[in-house]
Amino acid sequence: xxxxxxxxxxxxxxxxxxxxxxxxxxxxxxxxxxxxxxxxxxxxxxxxxxxxxxxxxxxxxxxxxxxxxxxxxxxxxxxxxxxxxxxxxxxxxxxxxxxxxxxxxxxxxxxxxxxxxxxxxxxxxxxxxxxxxxxxxxxxxxxxxxxxxxxxxxxxxxxxxxxxxxxxxxxxxxxxxxxxxxxxxxxxxxxxxxxxxxxxxxxxxxxxxxxxxxxxxxxxxxxxxxxxxxxxxxxxxxxxxxxxxxxxxxxxxxxxxxxxxxxxxxxxxxxxxxxxxxxxxxxxxxxxxxxxxxxxxxxxxxxxxxxxxxxxxxxxxxxxxxxxxxxxxxxxxxxxxxxxxxxxxxxxxxxxxxxxxxxxxxxxxxxxxxxxxxxx
Amino acid sequence: xxxxxxxxxxxxxxxxxxxxxxxxxxxxxxxxxxxxxxxxxxxxxxxxxxxxxxxxxxxxxxxxxxxxxxxxxxxxxxxxxxxxxxxxxxxxxxxxxxxxxxxxxxxxxxxxxxxxxxxxxxxxxxxxxxxxxxxxxxxxxxxxxxxxxxxxxxxxxxxxxxxxxxxxxxxxxxxxxxxxxxxxxxxxxxxxxxxxxxxxxxxxxxxxxxxxxxxxxxxxxxxxxxxxxxxxxxxxxxxxxxxxxxxxxxxxxxxxxxxxxxxxxxxxxxxxxxxxxxxxxxxxxxxxxxxxxxxxxxxxxxxxxxxxxxxxxxxxxxxxxxxxxxxxxxxxxxxxxxxxxxxxxxxxxxxxxxxxxxxxxxxxxxxxxxxxxxxxxxxxxxxxxxxxxxxxxxxxxxxxxxxxxxxxxxxxxxxxxxxxxxxxxxxxxxxxxxxxxxxxxxxxxxxxxxxxxxxxxxxxxxxxxxxxxxxxxxxxxxxxxxxxxxxxxxxxxxxxxxxxxxxxxxxxxxxxxxxxxxxxxxxxxxxxxxxxxxxxxxxxxxxx
Numbered sequence: 001x002x003x004x005x006x007x008x009x010x011x012x013x014x015x016x017x018x019x020x021x022x023x024x025x026x027x028x029x030x031x032x033x034x035x036x037x038x039x040x041x042x043x044x045x046x047x048x049x050x051x052x053x054x055x056x057x058x059x060x061x062x063x064x065x066x067x068x069x070x071x072x073x074x075x076x077x078x079x080x081x082x083x084x085x086x087x088x089x090x091x092x093x094x095x096x097x098x099x100x101x102x103x104x105x106x107x108x109x110x111x112x113x114x115x116x117x118x119x120x121x122x123x124x125x126x127x128x129x130x131x132x133x134x135x136x137x138x139x140x141x142x143x144x145x146x147x148x149x150x151x152x153x154x155x156x157x158x159x160x161x162x163x164x165x166x167x168x169x170x171x172x173x174x175x176x177x178x179x180x181x182x183x184x185x186x187x188x189x190x191x192x193x194x195x196x197x198x199x200x201x202x203x204x205x206x207x208x209x210x211x212x213x214x215x216x217x218x219x220x221x222x223x224x225x226x227x228x229x230x231x232x233x234x235x236x237x238x239x240x241x242x243x244x245x246x247x248x249x250x251x252x253x254x255x256x257x258x259x260x261x262x263x264x265x266x267x268x269x270x271x272x273x274x275x276x277x278x279x280x281x282x283x284x285x286x287x288x289x290x291x292x293x294x295x296x297x298x299x300x301x302x303x304x305x306x307x308x309x310x311x312x313x314x315x316x317x318x319x320x321x322x323x324x325x326x327x328x329x330x331x332x333x334x335x336x337x338x339x340x341x342x343x344x345x346x347x348x349x350x351x352x353x354x355x356x357x358x359x360x361x362x363x364x365x366x367x368x369x370x371x372x373x374x375x376x
Numbered sequence: 377x378x379x380x381x382x383x384x385x386x387x388x389x390x391x392x393x394x395x396x397x398x399x400x401x402x403x404x405x406x407x408x409x410x411x412x413x414x415x416x417x418x419x420x421x422x423x424x425x426x427x428x429x430x431x432x433x434x435x436x437x438x439x440x441x442x443x444x445x446x447x448x449x450x451x452x453x454x455x456x457x458x459x460x461x462x463x464x465x466x467x468x469x470x471x472x473x474x475x476x477x478x479x480x481x482x483x484x485x486x487x488x489x490x491x492x493x494x495x496x497x498x499x500x501x502x503x504x505x506x507x508x509x510x511x512x513x514x515x516x517x518x519x520x521x522x523x524x525x526x527x528x529x530x531x532x533x534x535x536x537x538x539x540x541x542x543x544x545x546x547x548x549x550x551x552x553x554x555x556x557x558x559x560x561x562x563x564x565x566x567x568x569x570x571x572x573x574x575x576x577x578x579x580x581x582x583x584x585x586x587x588x589x590x591x592x593x594x595x596x597x598x599x600x601x602x603x604x605x606x607x608x609x610x611x612x613x614x615x616x617x618x619x620x621x622x623x624x625x626x627x628x629x630x631x632x633x634x635x636x637x638x639x640x641x642x643x644x645x646x647x648x649x650x651x652x653x654x655x656x657x658x659x660x661x662x663x664x665x666x667x668x669x670x671x672x673x674x675x676x677x678x679x680x681x682x683x684x685x686x687x688x689x690x691x692x693x694x695x696x697x698x699x700x701x702x703x704x705x706x707x708x709x710x711x712x713x714x715x716x717x718x719x720x721x722x723x724x725x726x727x728x729x730x731x732x733x734x735x736x737x738x739x740x741x742x743x744x745x746x747x748x749x750x751x752x753x754x755x756x757x758x759x760x761x762x763x764x765x766x767x768x769x770x771x772x773x774x775x776x777x778x779x780x781x782x783x784x785x786x787x788x789x790x791x792x793x794x795x796x797x798x799x800x801x802x803x804x805x806x807x808x809x810x811x812x813x814x815x816x817x818x819x820x821x822x823x824x825x826x827x828x829x830x831x832x833x834x835x836x837x838x839x840x841x842x843x844x845x846x847x848x849x850x851x852x853x854x855x856x857x858x859x860x861x862x863x864x865x866x867x868x869x870x871x872x873x874x875x876x877x878x879x880x881x882x883x884x885x886x887x888x889x890x891x892x893x894x895x896x897x898x899x900x901x902x903x904x905x906x907x908x909x910x911x912x913x914x915x916x917x918x919x920x
Contacts, residue, residue, distance in 0.1 A: 208522035210890035214786075214898040221784035248544055260893060263533060264562070275551060281537055281560060282547035285787040287894040291522050309893045310530075312523055 002194065002206040003180045004315075006295045006326040007336065008303040010360045012042030012172035013323070015151075019161035021325070021332040022180040026157075032092075033181035034157035036166065037195040037202040038149040040174025040301050040358070044079050045149065051078050051103040052122050054129075055142045055150040057190070058098045062138030066100075066129065073125065074107030081170055090163050093155035099164065101149050101171075123199055123226050130229075140190050143197040149173070150202075152193045174358075175301050179204045192231035196238035199226065200299030203241055205234035206328065207313050209290040212236065218285035219243070237294050240286050245298060251373045252304060253366040254279070255296075256353050259288045260309040262368050271371040295326045301358035311350040317363050318345035324356045324363060386488050388453045394483035394837060395461035395476045397451040403473035406447055410465035410474050415846035418459035419474075422450030449474060455488045462832045462839040464848040478836065489759075496759040497666075499842025499852065501657065501822055502751055503763065505835045507799055508770050508910060509806040515904035515919055518890035527880070527887035534882055535598060536565040536816045536895050538648055539718035539743045541788050558740060559718050561647050564591075564599045565895055566807060566878055568871075569748075569794050569819035570624045570650060570722070572606025573631075574665045574674040574686075575755035575842070577859035580829055580851045583867020585612065587828065588620050590868060591875055599875060600647045602819070605663045605688060607631015607677045613638035618646050624722075625709065626652035627662045628688030630678040639712065648718040648743060649709045653691070653701065656752030656769070656795035658761040659724030662688030666756050668845035669854045698735050706741045718743030725749040725767035725795065733776050737785050744790040746819065747772055751796020753822035753833075755852055756843035769795045770813060774914050777814020777898060786898060790816030798823035799835060803874075804881030812899045813914060825851055828870035829862060 003025040005018050015036050022034070040046075045053060058066060070077070081101040089095050110118055126144035133139025142150035149171060153160045157180045161167075179194040194204035209215070212233035219227040219239050224247065227239050237259070244250045244258045261280040267273050280287075291312030297303045305315050305326045317326050318333050320340045327333040333345065344363075348354045351368040381387075390396050397419055411419055428442045451459060459476055466475040489496040518524040539560030542550060550557055568588065573581045584601055591599040605626035612618060613635060623646045625632060654660065665674070665686040675682040695701035702721055709719040720743040723732055729747055736742035749769025754762065773793045780786040793815035797806045799822070807818045825831035829851045833839045842852040850859035886892060889902050896902065904919035905911050911918035 208518075208890070210516075210518065210522060211894065211896065211899065213901045214896070217781045217898060218784070218786060221781050221786065223784060243544075248548055250548075263531065264535070278547055278551050278557075279544075281541050282544045282787070284537065284541070284894060285897075289891045289893050289896070291890070310525070 003328045003332070004194075004204050004206055004293065004295050004326070005178045005328065005332050005336070006297070006303055007176045008301070008324050008356050008360055009174050010322040012040065012046070012174050013176070014167050014172055015176050015178065016161055016167040017336055018176045018178035019157050019166065021327060021336040022178055023158040024335040025180065025327075025329050025332045033152065033154045033190075033193045034160050035179045035181070035193045035195050035204065036151040037143075037177040037197060037204075037297065038151075038171060038173035038175070039147050039202075039297060041147055041149060042172040042174070043170040045103060045147070045170060048078055048103045050146050051105055052144050052146050053103045053149055054100060054144045055148070056100045056129075056133075057096050057140045057153075058100055059138040060097045061136070062133060063098050063100075065132065066139060069129065069132065070104060074109065075104040078103045078105050084165070086163060090155050090159035093153060093160055093163065099151075101151075119199055120225065127226060127228075145197070145200055148197065148200065148202075150195070150197060152190050154190070175297050175303055177202055177204050177295060177297055189231050191229060194232070194234060196232070196235045198238055198242045199246065201238060201242045201245065201296070203238040203294055203296030205237045205292050205294045207291040207293065207308070209233040209236060209288050209292060211287060211289040214285055215240070215288070234292075237288070237292070238296070241296055243286070252298060252302060252355060253353055253373055256306045256351075256366075256368055257372070258283045258286050259306070260350070261287060266369065270369060275372070293328065302355060304353055304355045305348050306353045307348050307350055309350050314347070316345055316347045317354040317356070318342065321362065322360050324360055326354070386455065386491070388455065388484060388488065390451060390453060391479060391481050392484040393453065393458050394479055394485055395459040396479055397449060397459055397465070397474060398477050399449040399474045401446065401448055403471040404448060405471050405473070407470060409468040409470070410449065413464045413468045413848065415462060415464065415841055415848045416457060416460055417452070418457050419449050419451050419465065422448045424448060455485055455491065458485050460839050460841055461836075462848045497756060497843055498759055498762070498840040499753075499755045499757070500833050500837075500840035501753040501762065501799070501835065503835050503837045504751075505800065507751070507796060507806070508768065509796065509809050510800055510802055511905050511907060511910070512805075512809040512916070513904045513919065514808070514885055514889060514902050515917060516902040517888045522890050525887040525890060525892055527883040530887060530892050532883050532886065532892045533894060534565060534879065535562045536790065536897070537561070538563055538720070538790055538792070538817065540740060543784075543788060556715065558743065559716050561600075561718060562598060563647065563817065564597050564875075565811060565817040566599070566875070567622070567792065567817055567819040568599070568601040568824055569821040570602035570604035570622075570652065571755070571821050572604030572663070572665070573609065573677060574606040574669060574854070575604060575852060577847070577850055577853050577862065578673065579859045579862040579864045580867060583828065583862070583864035584824065584871060585617065586864060586868035587871025589617050590872055592620050595872070595876075597875060597879070602650055603631075605630055605652055606665070606674070607634050609677060610634055610638060614641050614643065616644050618642060619644040621646050622648045622650050624650045624652050626688055627690070627692045628686060630680070630686060630688070633679045634677060636712075645713055645717050648720065649713075650746060651705050651709065651719065651721045653721055654724030654726075654748070655722070655754060656724050656748030656750050656766050657754035658757035659726060659750075659766045660690055661757060661761055662690045664688070664756040664843075666843050666845070668843075669852075671854045674854060698732065702732070702735055702742070703739055706739065710741050715741075720744035720746060720792075722746035722748060722792075725769050725772040727767060729767075729772050729776055730779055733779060733789070737780070737783060737789055742789065744792055744816070745776065746792035746794065747776065749793070749795025751799055752794055753825070769793050769810070771913050773810060773815055774813045778915065780814075781898070786814070792817045792819055794819040794821070804878050804885060807878070808882060808885045809903060812896055812903050813916075814898045814900075816895075816897055824871070824874070827874045828867050
């Protein structure tokens with residue numbers, strides 16, 4: 001089972017802190033890959049507000065095609081991360097032509113667009129690039145969004161982290177999601193590597209989603225741009241989060257009501273019973289049924305952890321004001337924030353959503369039996 | 377056959393009949409119960425004269441004949457009285473002296489069951505033991521990568537929805553605006569399909585209703601039962617138990633006068649209204665209740681004269697197109713209950729099911745679609761309709777579900793599948809397979825007859841006299857002398873047994889798949905079959 005670790009901090013921190021926590025939990029991943037989602041960036045990327053950052057891996061041909069494509073679209077390169085990699089990659093990690101983390105100015109004709117139109121166009125650009133890459137296998141695009149960097153690579157997380165030099169200041173971030181893979185696929189596909197991302201929303205999951213096929217079929221038939229791919233059954237968690245918060249306008253506390261609704265008995269007497277019954281019926285196809293721990297991050301940099309209804313996966317949240325971590329296992333948390341008050345650690349159970357807001361002041365616990373905050 | 381009888385083209389020997397009566401003289405007590413109980417009078421008292429030659433020894437005494445007479449059972453060979461293999465003679469025999477035995481010769485009766493130019497009519501089913509549903513295995517077992525669940529201890533939600541579910545964005549907007557929501561019922565996914573008061577005896581119908589009421593009120597299992605086309609007893613219409621009932625309206629509109637008259641006095645809304653356009657056993661035929669069964673009680677409920685056959689037209693006569701038939705009827709039925717009751721059509725599985733489905737998908741008032749496959753049963757039909765007409769349920773349901781997936785309406789329009797579920801006794805496995813192929817619920821009829829009331833019908837053309845009111849178990853008879861054999865309380869007990877056993881077996885299927893919090897509708901990745909063509913056709917895994 002993959003191991004998950006996430007940090008949310010009031011000040012930018014090094015992604016290596018998360019990678020080291022993964023390394024402590026190494027018994028739970030097989031060194032088949034690592035994925036990083038970084039937002040709330042410090043350094044030069046942090047100063048480029050509104051410029052979408054393209055993260056991916058390219059071949060030489062892919063790079064040429066990418067540059068042509070971006071130029072034709074009217075994107076102007078503002079800042080590109082320079083990689084100074086050792087000659088030999090770590091064992092199990094392929095030699096790549098180019099890792100890309102580059103911020104672009106938006107095309108001038110996008111200026112008059114509404115935020116929603118602009119966001120949709122940025123998403124469509126990423127999808128176009130992804131499809132181009134799949135066609136010729138010369139581009140892998142993880143994300144294209146302002147203030148978001150994603151790094152994914154095959155290999156042992158610690159070795160890959162050191163090889164790519166993720167410790168550098170350009171990649172320091174306030175919110176970090178990191179996953180160490182336990183590969184259960186035949187071949188390792190980078191698109192199956194967590195975290196997953198869509199329009200500022202990221203999540204990562206461990207465990208299997210036994211309701212994957214009906215959920216996937218529903219999402220793919222919904223007509224929402226970006227609901228595609230699904231090389232991993234866990235990608236649906238990100239898209240359900242996107243659907244619940246952005247499309248339905250529900251508060252984060254309602255996400256768990258979508259993926260693991262209350263039983264009918266629990267729902268009786270709930271102050272929002274009528275609404276929750278409606279939600280359960282209308283989102284019935286989005287009910288997950290696997291043993292899953294989900295850690296996610298919203299566009300406003302709120303971070304959270306939820307567990308499946310059966311609570312079959314471990315998960316813990318702890319830290320101190322200004323720095324909190326979400327971890328698969330307590331040893332990961334110990335490694336990252338040893339100075340915290342451990343008595344305040346919280347392990348979310350089957351009804352809980354543990355939330356840390358962008359201010360990193362406290363862990364807020366939403367229990368499904370409590371009233372829902374007002375949806376917008 | 378008497379020794380001096382003429383042998384005509386229609387003369388058959390015992391061996392030409394599908395069933396032969398094995399009778400043992402030594403065990404027979406000559407009580408006559410078997411002859412009395414035989415529903416088709418296939419046996420009669422036989423008087424047998426016997427001559428024995430006593431050969432003498434020696435030269436002086438002559439040999440002589442000894443004559444004796446003994447009594448026993450004689451099986452008739454007239455096709456009109458052919459044994460149906462029901463085994464009632466065996467059941468009542470105090471000395472195990474008699475039993476029907478299936479002929480190992482290909483029966484010729486089929487070629488002769490058309491005396492007077494009237495083709496064979498019967499009740500029952502398709503009489504084909506083959507079942508594709510039985511071939512489907514559940515192959516995605518949770519194993520290490522995700523843990524299998526404990527079927528005995530875990531919490532399971534095995535309910536489903538009948539009714540139109542709005543898409544999420546529309547549903548939440550409607551909720552916020554307090555607009556009209558299509559009515560939805562949360563029910564148990566195993567329905568008792570439409571079998572009318574008339575097709576079934578009063579005791580059978582009452583037994584089913586009592587069982588359903590017990591399941592709901594004592595065991596909190598939201599089981600629902602459809603009335604079939606024959607109306608509903610007036611007291612039930614005015615009782616709280618109506619909420620467990622799906623009222624069916626079909627092309628004969630039988631019983632709907634009573635229902636309409638009861639409307640102002642109804643304490644509860646019915647669970648749903650099913651508009652029957654067709655049934656799987658005899659697609660393209662209307663319902664049929666033969667005159668034998670139309671007694672005073674049935675005639676009163678249906679609003680018809682006593683002793684006349686009641687054939688419903690093959691289609692709703694006042695409708696000339698799908699929009700009319702579906703849209704307007706759904707609208708009318710919805711209006712009758714103030715848009716508080718889900719209304720859905722039931723059709724025979726057919727290659728044109730998708731046309732109906734697509735029409736429904738655009739109609740907000742359509743609460744679902746019930747599809748009945750060729751393996752469904754019926755109380756009365758032409759043999760040829762049962763044996764040769766209709767479409768298998770599995771591929772028809774799958775096509776409909778995948779079509780809903782294509783248009784993004786797979787959570788909006790529930791599909792109810794029927795026809796052959798549990799035909800060989802594998803009720804839970806067949807139901808789970810159909811649910812994973814895309815059914816929101818399944819409905820059963822024959823299985824209930826067999827499991828809850830001891831119907832002796834089988835897939836081997838056994839009994840099948842539901843149409844002429846002589847059901848030996850009193851299940852489909854309107855003759856009080858016959859249906860007194862059936863204790864409604866015992867039927868109710870068996871209904872409850874069936875549902876509890878089904879529930880346990882469903883959990884034993886779902887738990888290893890790691891599913892518990894929602895019914896795995898469309899979880900086709902869990903299904904496998906050892907037939908490549910069937911796997912391709914159903915878009916499931918081919919496993920050998």
